[in-house]
Amino acid sequence: xxxxxxxxxxxxxxxxxxxxxxxxxxxxxxxxxxxxxxxxxxxxxxxxxxxxxxxxxxxxxxxxxxxxxxxxxxxxxxxxxxxxxxxxxxxxxxxxxxxxxxxxxxxxxxxxxxxxxxxxxxxxxxxxxxxxxxxxxxxxxxxxxxxxxxxxxxxxxxxxxxxxxxxxxxxxxxxxxxxxxxxxxxxxxxxxxxxxxxxxxxxxxxxxxxxxxxxxxxxxxxxxxxxxxxxxxxxxxxxxxxxxxxxxxxxxxxxxxxxxxxxxxxxxxxxxxxxxxxxxxxxxxxxxxxxxxxxxxxxxxxxxxxxxxxxxxxxxxxxxxxxxxxxxxxxxxxxxxxxxxxxxxxxxxxxxxxxxxxxxxxxxxxxxxxxxxxxxxxxxxxxxxxxxxxxxxxxxxxxxxxxxxxxxxxxxxxxxxxxxxxxxxxxxxxxxxxxxxxxxxxxxxxxxxxxxxxxx
Numbered sequence: 001x002x003x004x005x006x007x008x009x010x011x012x013x014x015x016x017x018x019x020x021x022x023x024x025x026x027x028x029x030x031x032x033x034x035x036x037x038x039x040x041x042x043x044x045x046x047x048x049x050x051x052x053x054x055x056x057x058x059x060x061x062x063x064x065x066x067x068x069x070x071x072x073x074x075x076x077x078x079x080x081x082x083x084x085x086x087x088x089x090x091x092x093x094x095x096x097x098x099x100x101x102x103x104x105x106x107x108x109x110x111x112x113x114x115x116x117x118x119x120x121x122x123x124x125x126x127x128x129x130x131x132x133x134x135x136x137x138x139x140x141x142x143x144x145x146x147x148x149x150x151x152x153x154x155x156x157x158x159x160x161x162x163x164x165x166x167x168x169x170x171x172x173x174x175x176x177x178x179x180x181x182x183x184x185x186x187x188x189x190x191x192x193x194x195x196x197x198x199x200x201x202x203x204x205x206x207x208x209x210x211x212x213x214x215x216x217x218x219x220x221x222x223x224x225x226x227x228x229x230x231x232x233x234x235x236x237x238x239x240x241x242x243x244x245x246x247x248x249x250x251x252x253x254x255x256x257x258x259x260x261x262x263x264x265x266x267x268x269x270x271x272x273x274x275x276x277x278x279x280x281x282x283x284x285x286x287x288x289x290x291x292x293x294x295x296x297x298x299x300x301x302x303x304x305x306x307x308x309x310x311x312x313x314x315x316x317x318x319x320x321x322x323x324x325x326x327x328x329x330x331x332x333x334x335x336x337x338x339x340x341x342x343x344x345x346x347x348x349x350x351x352x353x354x355x356x357x358x359x360x361x362x363x364x365x366x367x368x369x370x371x372x373x374x375x376x377x378x379x380x381x382x383x384x385x386x387x388x389x390x391x392x393x394x395x396x397x398x399x400x401x402x403x404x405x406x407x408x409x410x411x412x413x414x415x416x417x418x419x420x421x422x423x424x425x426x427x428x429x430x431x432x433x434x435x436x437x438x439x440x441x442x443x444x445x446x447x448x449x450x451x452x453x454x455x456x
Contacts, residue, residue: 010102022056
């Protein structure tokens with residue numbers, strides 16, 4: 001098999017998007033439209049990927065700076081044929097080329113692979129049957145069913161406009177033919193543009209077989225030209241993810257009300273209620289239950305854990321059989337061991353909570369290390385920030401923190417210690433003792449200055 005070149009046409013401005021952002025950088029399922037197409041291209045293991053860009057210029061290139069891509073600028077747009085002509089210096093004469101469109105995010109890699117396989121000394125095009133083909137190029141066949149031309153809508157006759165089989169713009173062919181055909185394109189048409197589709201007629205003239213592979217998956221070849229298109233494709237994308245989850249055995253209370261903006265992996269007997277959003281990399285262990293209206297990002301949640309409604313989790317690891325929420329917020333750097341309980345209106349940030357510990361009500365625990373079997377009462381705050389710098393709180397095993405306590409870091413609460421409710425603790429509390437601090441009078445200190453940030 002010949003080496004494969006892939007040319008992605010991504011120079012369009014996307015006027016109907018009504019946005020300053022290049023069309024191909026708008027997002028479907030947390031990945032840019034062009035990002036989906038590039039991912040498909042990479043899965044085919046090509047020798048090179050060439051992206052023809054235009055509107056948005058450097059912004060588009062910068063978004064994929066980490067990718068091994070050849071970038072070709074189409075400074076002026078004179079049609080699809082003109083766009084591919086810009087890539088000619090990078091096309092290898094003994095290779096095959098697959099042409100993809102940068103605004104078709106649901107492109108199917110298997111369909112592309114099949115198209116490339118058919119392109120050996122042939123021109124292979126991907127088509128589909130459209131109920132309303134207005135605006136699409138028509139696939140013209142002769143009486144034997146052979147493809148003889150693709151006629152753009154504006155150039156089509158009345159009879160040709162009745163044709164329902166339309167062109168997707170995705171095609172594959174040997175470069176030895178493509179390079180010749182591109183040199184022969186003209187702009188003698190209603191648009192005054194160089195149509196790539198004209199290579200079909202040129203192939204027929206050269207007695208090169210033209211084959212059209214009809215796909216039944218219209219969404220996989222549907223381009224995005226407006227925010228309406230974007231929203232429709234997003235729902236199709238999400239419905240396909242939901243269908244895969246269902247096939248894997250995940251229980252979705254309503255498959256139409258889940259959003260996966262990244263990768264979600266699930267164990268057995270996972271249940272997910274409505275309106276949940278999963279971002280980044282999320283892993284749910286066996287028997288995990290996610291209640292309604294949760295947002296979970298970059299998290300590992302171990303088996304048997306239950307997440308109550310309206311919980312937000314970000315960059316957090318949660319052990320087995322934990323109970324989280326409702327209305328809890330777990331911020332980056334938080335790690336919860338098995339059998340932990342984090343209750344309603346509790347916020348944790350960069351906190352490590354060991355086995356069996358509980359923070360059940362109305363508390364903020366930031367920059368803290370909490371041991372085993374600790375109980376933190378309602379309204380407790382770890383005062384980790386002095387206005388300039390952050391400090392850590394350590395609460396050792398079996399400690400009990402009474403309600404409405406403030407622990408002013410840096411501080412250590414000893415093993416088995418009890419902090420009386422309503423205390424403001426500014427010094428280490430000894431192990432196995434009751435510590436309390438309740439001011440009898442209010443004082444003000446003249447000349448006091450806030451701490452300044454420590455220079456590193």
